[in-house]
Amino acid sequence: xxxxxxxxxxxxxxxxxxxxxxxxxxxxxxxxxxxxxxxxxxxxxxxxxxxxxxxxxxxxxxxxxxxxxxxxxxxxxxxxxxxxxxxxxxxxxxx
Amino acid sequence: xxxxxxxxxxxxxxxxxxxxxxxxxxxxxxxxxxxxxxxxxxxxxxxxxxxxxxxxxxxxxxxxxxxxxxxxxxxxxxxxxxxxxxxxxxxxxxxxxxxxxxxxxxxxxxxxxxxxxxxxxxxxxxxxxxxxxxxxxxxxxxxxxxxxxxxxxxxxxxxxxxxxxxxxxxxxxxxxxxxxxxxxxxxxxx
Numbered sequence: 466x467x468x469x470x471x472x473x474x475x476x477x478x479x480x481x482x483x484x485x486x487x488x489x490x491x492x493x494x495x496x497x498x499x500x501x502x503x504x505x506x507x508x509x510x511x512x513x514x515x516x517x518x519x520x521x522x523x524x525x526x527x528x529x530x531x532x533x534x535x536x537x538x539x540x541x542x543x544x545x546x547x548x549x550x551x552x553x554x555x556x557x558x559x560x
Numbered sequence: 561x562x563x564x565x566x567x568x569x570x571x572x573x574x575x576x577x578x579x580x581x582x583x584x585x586x587x588x589x590x591x592x593x594x595x596x597x598x599x600x601x602x603x604x605x606x607x608x609x610x611x612x613x614x615x616x617x618x619x620x621x622x623x624x625x626x627x628x629x630x631x632x633x634x635x636x637x638x639x640x641x642x643x644x645x646x647x648x649x650x651x652x653x654x655x656x657x658x659x660x661x662x663x664x665x666x667x668x669x670x671x672x673x674x675x676x677x678x679x680x681x682x683x684x685x686x687x688x689x690x691x692x693x694x695x696x697x698x699x700x701x702x703x704x705x706x707x708x709x710x711x712x713x714x715x716x717x718x719x720x721x722x723x724x725x726x727x728x729x730x731x732x733x734x735x736x737x738x739x740x741x742x743x744x745x746x747x748x749x750x
Contacts (some may be wrong), residue, residue: 492647558568
């Protein structure tokens, strides 16, 4: 039986992981694009991303586009695995 | 950790909604901007083709300049998009796909030696719309597939039933459809 993941279950983090897991292989989304997609503030998104990054679920890639600093995000393999296990656990509950 | 089936259902609904929203944003990508750009180019190009000097070099120059504007504009849109979502593999594949399609369109025109400017235009338009259908299928976007099929059908109707006004038909209905679709995407998908 799959187990719920307490870190991922929090509503905002669940939405972050859903968005990042929906990206095709090798694709990264920029911080502001994810913020707009999820309708969050910079601070809120940043705080939840830090927790997911600390857990090794999100890969953060800081780079420069021209002279502007940009932060690109993607789900790590461990993050994808944890998210899929969490979704499987949710499905088991309603089955 | 334990949650109720209602909470689990709500979480799964959230996951489903965000997943679909993300895929839609990815699928649309710069599609509205590309449609507006190329729709405007068709509108101007085909209107000029209908009304200005029919000499080949004049039309060649008109379309050469417009296609150059289209290529530079498309590259700029692509650059702007890569600042929000980037995928090296996808960008290269999409670029190579359109390059290959351009090559095949040129080969088709060369081999078939069309005897009129209308047939040349039809062949290029049909190849471009094949590109739209293929991209729509690849990116899982039904709207882009329908735009491709719709403009193909309009082009064939114009070619076979309104040959004398084919360029004008393509300017208004071909370019117009692309621009209207782009405008609709911008409004509906935001």
